Amino acid sequence: MRSTTRFTRSPIHFSVVRYSFFVGSPKLRKTEVLVNTCISAVQHLRLLRGGAQSHLLRASDGACYVTKFQNNPQHVRVLANEMLATNLGLALGLPMPRVEVIEVSDWLIEHTEGLRIKLGGSKIPCRSGKQLGSLYVGCESPGMSFDYLPGELLQSVVNIGDFARALVLDKWTCNSDGRQAIFCRKTLRSQRHYATFIDQVYCFNASEWTFPDYPLRGVYANNCVYEGVMGWEAFEPALSRAEEMDTHAIWRCAADIPEEWYEGDRDGLNRLVEALHHRRGAIRKLITEFRRSSRNPFPNWRESPADSAMPLAASDRSLEAQRL
Numbered sequence: 001m002r003s004t005t006r007f008t009r010s011p012i013h014f015s016v017v018r019y020s021f022f023v024g025s026p027k028l029r030k031t032e033v034l035v036n037t038c039i040s041a042v043q044h045l046r047l048l049r050g051g052a053q054s055h056l057l058r059a060s061d062g063a064c065y066v067t068k069f070q071n072n073p074q075h076v077r078v079l080a081n082e083m084l085a086t087n088l089g090l091a092l093g094l095p096m097p098r099v100e101v102i103e104v105s106d107w108l109i110e111h112t113e114g115l116r117i118k119l120g121g122s123k124i125p126c127r128s129g130k131q132l133g134s135l136y137v138g139c140e141s142p143g144m145s146f147d148y149l150p151g152e153l154l155q156s157v158v159n160i161g162d163f164a165r166a167l168v169l170d171k172w173t174c175n176s177d178g179r180q181a182i183f184c185r186k187t188l189r190s191q192r193h194y195a196t197f198i199d200q201v202y203c204f205n206a207s208e209w210t211f212p213d214y215p216l217r218g219v220y221a222n223n224c225v226y227e228g229v230m231g232w233e234a235f236e237p238a239l240s241r242a243e244e245m246d247t248h249a250i251w252r253c254a255a256d257i258p259e260e261w262y263e264g265d266r267d268g269l270n271r272l273v274e275a276l277h278h279r280r281g282a283i284r285k286l287i288t289e290f291r292r293s294s295r296n297p298f299p300n301w302r303e304s305p306a307d308s309a310m311p312l313a314a315s316d317r318s319l320e321a322q323r324l
Helices: 077-091 106-110 162-172 238-244 247-254 266-291 305-309 313-320
Strands: 037-047 055-059 064-068 099-104 116-119 122-125 129-135 180-184 194-198
Touching: 037 064, 037 106, 037 129, 055 099, 064 077, 064 099, 077 099, 077 129, 077 162, 077 247, 077 266, 162 194, 162 238, 162 266, 238 266, 247 266
Parallel strands: 037 099
Antiparallel strands: 037 055, 055 064, 064 129, 099 129, 116 122, 180 194
């Protein structure tokens, strides 16, 4: 049964302006101002599938959000992962739903039977406070959105080229899961779908914040999405944007992460940002390892002398296995 509990006293709040991000991060100039809007949950719609046991909530801004809670079965850090990796992906130009901090009140949880997490055969209330909301991009109408498409439909996805560009993010951040996407069409008569990339919780090796890189991690399950890749130009502009992103820009993507999502470990977050800045130079090698794997994902790749001379990233294993 769908829960329709509403909590109407949920205006948009504004946080205090901050002039620096975190300990060790570059300071903002005095002319720069960051204002963080905080939305509140007003209605529980339904439980969603997935290991994080996310819930679909309507918020005070009128939009619906896939909401991951701090006491999800995976780890509280996956909320930080989702926000940082999604913001990085948006900065690279990837089609991803925006992420927000969404306040969930004690009142809403107490008055909504469905706001529960299943752990070890029992149900516990979802935690109140600041949760991770990802803008819901699906459609409630049947036949409009899918989390899987067969090969013949995948090949006609409008933005199929974005799957190659998503590799830039997934290899850079060491996504230890397969690439996840949702496919939507505008009308029931439409024959083509548009892909949006979702679920970045396994970036940075989930809760570990390490980088154990392997060629087949962070890639989409069906090779047909990569058939149009013939060279490095297929990864642009995401590849150049990642390689040129400085520490200041990476910190901007992390600026709104509540400290409870990384358990107050600011040194750990600082090391994560520094590792991302350092790993920019390894992205091409990591994609090359995937290209040269037994899966042969880019059958139409046009080999160049520079490609042949590029070594595998074995020399970078110390970086890949780096523990934060």
